[in-house]
Amino acid sequence: MAIDFEELANAIVKGDMETATSMTAQGLEEGKAAGREDLVVAKEVLNKGLIGGMDIISELWVQEKIFIPEVLISAKVMHSCMDLLRPILEASKEPPRGIMVIGTVKGDLHDIGQNIVGMMLKGNGFEVHNIGPNAAPEKFVNKVRETEANLVGLSALLTTTMPMQRETIKILESEGILEKAAVMVGGAPVTADWAEKIDADGYAPDAAHAVNLARQLVDDLREELGEAAMAN
Ligand code: B12
Known part of the structure:
Protein backbone atom coordinates (compact mmCIF):
# COMPACT_ATOMS: atom_id res chain seq x y z
CA MET A 1 0.00 0.00 0.00
CA ALA A 2 1.45 3.44 -0.97
CA ILE A 3 1.87 6.01 1.79
CA ASP A 4 -0.71 8.76 2.22
CA PHE A 5 1.03 11.89 0.84
CA GLU A 6 -1.53 14.16 2.47
CA GLU A 7 -0.69 12.66 5.86
CA LEU A 8 3.04 13.17 5.18
CA ALA A 9 2.44 16.80 4.16
CA ASN A 10 0.41 17.32 7.34
CA ALA A 11 3.20 15.85 9.48
CA ILE A 12 5.57 18.47 7.96
CA VAL A 13 3.04 21.19 8.72
CA LYS A 14 2.59 20.01 12.32
CA GLY A 15 6.36 19.71 12.79
CA ASP A 16 5.91 16.04 13.71
CA MET A 17 9.46 14.79 13.18
CA GLU A 18 8.80 11.15 14.04
CA THR A 19 5.79 10.70 11.75
CA ALA A 20 7.33 12.67 8.85
CA THR A 21 10.68 10.84 8.86
CA SER A 22 9.14 7.39 9.38
CA MET A 23 6.60 8.01 6.57
CA THR A 24 9.39 9.18 4.25
CA ALA A 25 11.39 6.03 5.01
CA GLN A 26 8.25 3.90 4.66
CA GLY A 27 7.46 5.48 1.27
CA LEU A 28 10.94 4.52 0.01
CA GLU A 29 10.66 0.97 1.37
CA GLU A 30 7.20 0.40 -0.06
CA GLY A 31 8.30 1.68 -3.46
CA LYS A 32 11.23 -0.75 -3.43
CA ALA A 33 9.00 -3.65 -2.33
CA ALA A 34 6.63 -2.85 -5.22
CA GLY A 35 9.60 -3.05 -7.64
CA ARG A 36 9.46 0.67 -8.52
CA GLU A 37 12.59 2.64 -9.38
CA ASP A 38 14.09 4.32 -6.25
CA LEU A 39 14.57 7.66 -8.03
CA VAL A 40 10.95 7.82 -9.22
CA VAL A 41 9.66 7.02 -5.72
CA ALA A 42 12.01 9.57 -4.06
CA LYS A 43 10.85 12.32 -6.44
CA GLU A 44 7.22 11.44 -5.73
CA VAL A 45 7.77 11.59 -1.93
CA LEU A 46 9.60 14.93 -2.35
CA ASN A 47 7.06 16.60 -4.62
CA LYS A 48 3.76 15.24 -3.28
CA GLY A 49 4.67 14.91 0.40
CA LEU A 50 7.48 17.26 1.44
CA ILE A 51 7.02 20.18 -0.97
CA GLY A 52 3.25 19.72 -0.56
CA GLY A 53 3.78 20.34 3.17
CA MET A 54 5.85 23.49 2.55
CA ASP A 55 3.11 24.81 0.23
CA ILE A 56 0.58 24.49 3.07
CA ILE A 57 3.04 26.23 5.45
CA SER A 58 3.37 29.14 2.99
CA GLU A 59 -0.41 29.48 2.78
CA LEU A 60 -0.90 29.35 6.57
CA TRP A 61 1.83 31.94 7.10
CA VAL A 62 0.30 34.34 4.59
CA GLN A 63 -3.03 33.94 6.42
CA GLU A 64 -1.19 34.61 9.71
CA LYS A 65 -2.41 31.29 11.12
CA ILE A 66 1.18 30.28 12.00
CA PHE A 67 4.32 32.25 12.88
CA ILE A 68 8.11 32.00 12.48
CA PRO A 69 8.73 29.44 15.27
CA GLU A 70 6.29 26.98 13.66
CA VAL A 71 7.82 27.59 10.21
CA LEU A 72 11.30 26.94 11.63
CA ILE A 73 10.18 23.64 13.19
CA SER A 74 8.60 22.52 9.91
CA ALA A 75 11.75 23.51 8.00
CA LYS A 76 13.82 21.36 10.39
CA VAL A 77 11.52 18.37 9.82
CA MET A 78 11.71 19.00 6.04
CA HIS A 79 15.55 18.96 6.22
CA SER A 80 15.55 15.63 8.11
CA CYS A 81 13.21 14.06 5.53
CA MET A 82 15.37 15.43 2.69
CA ASP A 83 18.40 13.78 4.32
CA LEU A 84 16.68 10.42 3.82
CA LEU A 85 16.05 11.13 0.10
CA ARG A 86 19.46 12.69 -0.53
CA PRO A 87 21.45 9.47 -1.26
CA ILE A 88 18.90 8.49 -3.92
CA LEU A 89 18.41 11.92 -5.49
CA GLU A 90 22.15 12.58 -5.61
CA PRO A 95 30.91 11.61 -15.32
CA PRO A 96 30.19 15.25 -14.37
CA ARG A 97 28.25 17.14 -17.05
CA GLY A 98 29.33 20.38 -15.45
CA ILE A 99 30.49 21.87 -12.15
CA MET A 100 28.14 24.12 -10.24
CA VAL A 101 28.43 26.40 -7.23
CA ILE A 102 25.03 27.08 -5.70
CA GLY A 103 24.00 29.17 -2.71
CA THR A 104 21.45 31.63 -1.38
CA VAL A 105 22.59 35.24 -1.64
CA LYS A 106 23.84 37.37 1.25
CA GLY A 107 21.16 38.46 3.72
CA ASP A 108 18.85 35.54 2.89
CA LEU A 109 18.58 32.53 5.20
CA HIS A 110 16.15 30.42 3.11
CA ASP A 111 17.94 27.27 1.95
CA ILE A 112 15.33 24.54 1.36
CA GLY A 113 14.75 25.32 -2.34
CA GLN A 114 18.41 25.66 -3.29
CA ASN A 115 19.21 22.40 -1.46
CA ILE A 116 16.59 20.65 -3.60
CA VAL A 117 17.98 22.20 -6.80
CA GLY A 118 21.52 21.12 -5.77
CA MET A 119 20.39 17.56 -5.02
CA MET A 120 18.55 17.24 -8.35
CA LEU A 121 21.54 18.54 -10.28
CA LYS A 122 23.85 16.09 -8.51
CA GLY A 123 21.48 13.26 -9.39
CA ASN A 124 21.61 14.40 -13.01
CA GLY A 125 25.36 14.18 -13.34
CA PHE A 126 26.56 17.60 -12.17
CA GLU A 127 29.29 18.11 -9.56
CA VAL A 128 27.64 20.47 -7.08
CA HIS A 129 29.26 22.64 -4.42
CA ASN A 130 26.61 24.05 -2.12
CA ILE A 131 27.89 27.09 -0.19
CA GLY A 132 24.67 27.41 1.80
CA PRO A 133 22.48 30.40 2.66
CA ASN A 134 23.59 33.99 3.37
CA ALA A 135 26.52 33.67 0.92
CA ALA A 136 28.39 36.88 0.15
CA PRO A 137 29.47 37.55 -3.47
CA GLU A 138 33.14 36.94 -2.53
CA LYS A 139 32.21 33.48 -1.26
CA PHE A 140 30.75 32.63 -4.70
CA VAL A 141 33.84 34.05 -6.44
CA ASN A 142 36.26 32.08 -4.24
CA LYS A 143 34.35 28.81 -4.55
CA VAL A 144 34.10 29.11 -8.35
CA ARG A 145 37.87 29.72 -8.55
CA GLU A 146 38.65 26.81 -6.21
CA THR A 147 36.38 24.31 -8.03
CA GLU A 148 36.73 25.68 -11.59
CA ALA A 149 32.96 25.67 -11.81
CA ASN A 150 31.24 26.57 -15.07
CA LEU A 151 27.82 27.22 -13.54
CA VAL A 152 26.73 29.48 -10.68
CA GLY A 153 23.27 29.24 -9.08
CA LEU A 154 21.94 32.17 -7.05
CA SER A 155 18.83 31.67 -4.93
CA ALA A 156 16.78 34.48 -3.33
CA LEU A 157 13.47 34.10 -1.49
CA LEU A 158 12.96 37.69 -0.36
CA THR A 159 12.12 40.68 -2.51
CA THR A 160 14.65 42.54 -0.34
CA THR A 161 17.49 40.14 -1.26
CA MET A 162 16.73 39.93 -5.01
CA PRO A 163 18.99 43.01 -5.59
CA MET A 164 21.81 40.97 -4.03
CA GLN A 165 21.49 38.60 -7.00
CA ARG A 166 22.21 41.58 -9.25
CA GLU A 167 25.11 42.68 -7.01
CA THR A 168 26.58 39.16 -7.00
CA ILE A 169 26.37 38.92 -10.80
CA LYS A 170 28.13 42.31 -11.11
CA ILE A 171 30.96 41.09 -8.89
CA LEU A 172 31.23 37.74 -10.73
CA GLU A 173 31.46 39.75 -13.95
CA SER A 174 34.09 42.20 -12.67
CA GLU A 175 36.19 39.31 -11.31
CA GLY A 176 36.21 37.71 -14.78
CA ILE A 177 34.29 34.64 -13.57
CA LEU A 178 31.58 34.98 -16.23
CA GLU A 179 34.09 34.62 -19.08
CA LYS A 180 34.01 30.87 -18.42
CA ALA A 181 30.87 30.33 -16.37
CA ALA A 182 27.14 30.90 -16.75
CA VAL A 183 24.87 32.13 -14.01
CA MET A 184 21.30 31.02 -13.27
CA VAL A 185 18.88 32.50 -10.78
CA GLY A 186 15.81 31.23 -8.94
CA GLY A 187 13.66 31.46 -5.82
CA ALA A 188 9.94 32.07 -5.31
CA PRO A 189 9.84 35.84 -6.07
CA VAL A 190 12.28 35.61 -9.00
CA THR A 191 10.94 35.79 -12.58
CA ALA A 192 12.32 35.41 -16.09
CA ASP A 193 11.96 39.19 -16.52
CA TRP A 194 14.06 39.85 -13.42
CA ALA A 195 16.69 37.37 -14.62
CA GLU A 196 16.95 39.25 -17.89
CA LYS A 197 17.08 42.62 -16.15
CA ILE A 198 20.06 41.61 -13.99
CA ASP A 199 21.92 39.93 -16.88
CA ALA A 200 21.60 36.36 -15.59
CA ASP A 201 22.05 33.69 -18.26
CA GLY A 202 18.91 31.87 -17.18
CA TYR A 203 16.03 31.43 -14.76
CA ALA A 204 14.14 28.32 -13.66
CA PRO A 205 10.95 28.22 -11.55
CA ASP A 206 11.71 24.84 -9.95
CA ALA A 207 14.27 22.07 -9.63
CA ALA A 208 13.09 20.08 -12.65
CA HIS A 209 13.40 23.11 -14.96
CA ALA A 210 16.72 23.98 -13.28
CA VAL A 211 18.18 20.64 -14.45
CA ASN A 212 17.16 21.29 -18.07
CA LEU A 213 18.42 24.86 -17.90
CA ALA A 214 21.79 23.77 -16.44
CA ARG A 215 22.24 21.24 -19.27
CA GLN A 216 21.40 23.90 -21.84
CA LEU A 217 23.76 26.50 -20.34
CA VAL A 218 26.67 24.04 -20.17
CA ASP A 219 26.04 22.93 -23.78
CA ASP A 220 25.95 26.59 -24.89
CA LEU A 221 29.21 27.30 -23.02
CA ARG A 222 30.87 24.25 -24.62
CA GLU A 223 29.86 25.52 -28.04
CA GLU A 224 31.06 29.04 -27.26
CA LEU A 225 34.35 28.18 -25.62
CA GLY A 226 35.14 24.78 -27.11
CA GLU A 227 35.81 21.59 -25.12
CA ALA A 228 39.47 22.51 -24.42
CA ALA A 229 38.61 25.74 -22.63
CA MET A 230 35.93 23.98 -20.56
CA ALA A 231 38.48 21.49 -19.27
CA ASN A 232 40.83 24.25 -18.00
C1 B12 B 1 10.43 28.28 5.24
C2 B12 B 1 10.39 29.78 5.20
C3 B12 B 1 11.19 30.49 6.11
C4 B12 B 1 12.16 29.80 7.08
C5 B12 B 1 13.42 29.38 6.26
C6 B12 B 1 14.02 28.07 6.77
C7 B12 B 1 15.06 27.54 5.81
N1 B12 B 1 16.01 26.82 6.38
O1 B12 B 1 15.01 27.73 4.61
C8 B12 B 1 12.45 30.94 8.11
C9 B12 B 1 11.49 30.82 9.28
C10 B12 B 1 13.88 31.02 8.64
C11 B12 B 1 12.05 32.19 7.32
C12 B12 B 1 12.47 33.45 7.68
C13 B12 B 1 12.02 34.63 7.05
N2 B12 B 1 11.11 34.70 6.06
CO1 B12 B 1 10.50 33.13 5.05
N3 B12 B 1 9.50 31.78 4.18
C14 B12 B 1 9.55 30.47 4.26
C15 B12 B 1 8.48 29.88 3.31
C16 B12 B 1 7.24 29.54 4.15
C17 B12 B 1 8.84 28.65 2.52
C18 B12 B 1 10.11 28.74 1.67
C19 B12 B 1 10.44 27.36 1.18
O2 B12 B 1 11.28 26.68 1.74
N4 B12 B 1 9.68 26.89 0.16
C20 B12 B 1 9.79 25.51 -0.37
C21 B12 B 1 10.87 25.44 -1.45
C22 B12 B 1 10.92 24.01 -2.01
O3 B12 B 1 10.52 26.32 -2.50
P1 B12 B 1 11.48 27.49 -3.03
O4 B12 B 1 12.37 27.94 -1.97
O5 B12 B 1 10.66 28.48 -3.75
O6 B12 B 1 12.42 26.73 -4.09
C23 B12 B 1 12.00 26.23 -5.36
C24 B12 B 1 12.06 27.28 -6.50
O7 B12 B 1 11.90 28.62 -6.07
C25 B12 B 1 13.36 27.03 -7.20
N5 B12 B 1 14.60 27.65 -6.70
C26 B12 B 1 14.95 28.02 -5.46
N6 B12 B 1 16.23 28.46 -5.43
C27 B12 B 1 16.70 28.35 -6.68
C28 B12 B 1 17.96 28.67 -7.21
C29 B12 B 1 18.20 28.50 -8.56
C30 B12 B 1 19.52 28.82 -9.12
C31 B12 B 1 17.16 28.00 -9.40
C32 B12 B 1 17.40 27.86 -10.85
C33 B12 B 1 15.90 27.67 -8.87
C34 B12 B 1 15.68 27.85 -7.52
O8 B12 B 1 13.49 25.62 -7.07
C35 B12 B 1 13.07 25.21 -5.76
C36 B12 B 1 12.63 23.78 -5.77
O9 B12 B 1 11.62 23.53 -6.73
C37 B12 B 1 8.25 31.10 2.34
C38 B12 B 1 6.90 31.12 1.60
C39 B12 B 1 7.02 31.05 0.10
N7 B12 B 1 5.91 31.22 -0.55
O10 B12 B 1 8.09 30.91 -0.47
C40 B12 B 1 8.47 32.28 3.30
C41 B12 B 1 8.86 33.64 2.72
C42 B12 B 1 9.87 33.50 1.61
N8 B12 B 1 9.49 34.29 3.88
C43 B12 B 1 9.19 35.56 3.99
C44 B12 B 1 9.67 36.43 5.02
C45 B12 B 1 9.09 37.83 5.05
C46 B12 B 1 10.65 36.01 5.95
C47 B12 B 1 11.30 36.85 7.06
C48 B12 B 1 11.72 38.27 6.63
C49 B12 B 1 10.31 36.90 8.25
C50 B12 B 1 10.72 37.81 9.40
N9 B12 B 1 9.90 38.78 9.64
O11 B12 B 1 11.77 37.63 9.99
C51 B12 B 1 12.50 35.98 7.46
C52 B12 B 1 13.76 36.34 6.66
C53 B12 B 1 15.00 35.76 7.23
C54 B12 B 1 16.16 35.97 6.26
N10 B12 B 1 16.99 36.97 6.50
O12 B12 B 1 16.26 35.26 5.29
C55 B12 B 1 8.26 36.01 2.88
C56 B12 B 1 8.97 36.85 1.82
C57 B12 B 1 8.14 38.00 1.36
C58 B12 B 1 8.84 38.82 0.33
N11 B12 B 1 8.07 39.24 -0.63
O13 B12 B 1 9.99 39.09 0.37
C59 B12 B 1 7.67 34.64 2.37
C60 B12 B 1 7.28 34.63 0.88
C61 B12 B 1 6.41 34.36 3.26
C62 B12 B 1 5.30 35.37 3.05
N12 B12 B 1 4.39 35.14 2.15
O14 B12 B 1 5.26 36.36 3.72
N13 B12 B 1 11.26 31.85 6.25
Missing part, protein backbone atom coordinates in the same frame (compact mmCIF):
# COMPACT_ATOMS: atom_id res chain seq x y z
CA ALA A 91 23.24 9.17 -6.94
CA SER A 92 24.65 9.46 -10.44
CA LYS A 93 26.75 7.06 -12.43
CA GLU A 94 27.69 9.53 -15.14
